[in-house]
Amino acid sequence: MTLQPILVFVRTLMQSVLHDEAIAIDATVGNGHDTVFLAKLVGEAGKVYGFDIQAEAIEVTNKRLIEEGLAERVALFQLGHENAEMVIPLEDHGNVAAAIFNLGYLPKGDKSIITKPETTISAVEQMLKMLKVGGIVVLVVYHGHDGGAEERDTLLQYVTTLNQEKFQVLQYSFINQRNHPPFVLAIEKR
Numbered sequence: 222m223t224l225q226p227i228l229v230f231v232r233t234l235m236q237s238v239l240h241d242e243a244i245a246i247d248a249t250v251g252n253g254h255d256t257v258f259l260a261k262l263v264g265e266a267g268k269v270y271g272f273d274i275q276a277e278a279i280e281v282t283n284k285r286l287i288e289e290g291l292a293e294r295v296a297l298f299q300l301g302h303e304n305a306e307m308v309i310p311l312e313d314h315g316n317v318a319a320a321i322f323n324l325g326y327l328p329k330g331d332k333s334i335i336t337k338p339e340t341t342i343s344a345v346e347q348m349l350k351m352l353k354v355g356g357i358v359v360l361v362v363y364h365g366h367d368g369g370a371e372e373r374d375t376l377l378q379y380v381t382t383l384n385q386e387k388f389q390v391l392q393y394s395f396i397n398q399r400n401h402p403p404f405v406l407a408i409e410k411r
């Protein structure tokens with residue numbers, strides 16, 4: 222297919238900004254697939270900070286990282302991403318090349334534990350502050366579940382009002398698909 226599917230597009234974005242020694246954030250670790258992907262891209266001298274509120278997500282991801290030999294370059298926090306600014310060392314503020322959010326619930330997990338509008342916006346604001354120029358925050362917006370539409374609308378309202386002198390905002394979505402397909406929001410710091 223010529224048009225990249227949503228998750229392929231997200232990986233292309235990550236590959237374009239992450240290189241050896243880069244700093245990245247996985248704001249919603251879940252089963253750790255993105256955490257592993259980011260950890261490989263930043264190399265041995267890079268750093269990934271990962272957040273999830275569920276112990277299960279942190280445990281599974283930690284195990285995955287150890288198996289892949291990537292644990293040293295990743296710091297996992299069982300903590301809401303709305304605390305990111307507080308726990309990421311000051312020396313890395315302003316140096317973050319990419320942050321990724323996969324909104325909604327953990328696939329095959331507890332569907333009642335979902336990302337929420339207020340904490341998501343607070344976290345995005347913090348990530349935008351910590352980004353370096355040319356860095357990106359990418360959100361995969363799943364919105365078919367209970368609470369999903371509210372989060373989507375709050376987020377769209379927030380990103381469309383970001384100052385265009387400071388940020389470029391892209392929405393990437395397939396608009397003729399059934400069943401609330403996820404879409405991507407990408408925010409680049411200028």
Ligand SMILES: C[S@@+](CC[C@H](N)C(=O)[O-])C[C@H]1O[C@@H](n2cnc3c(N)ncnc32)[C@H](O)[C@@H]1O
Nearest residue numbers: 249250251252254255273274301302323326327
């Ligand atoms: C769609 S899943 C993430 C999927 C993940 N990227 C993967 O590769 O498996 C969303 C995750 O966000 C987590 N979450 C919910 N609220 C959160 C918050 N305030 N801070 C960090 N993680 C949160 C959930 O526990 C869930 O694991």
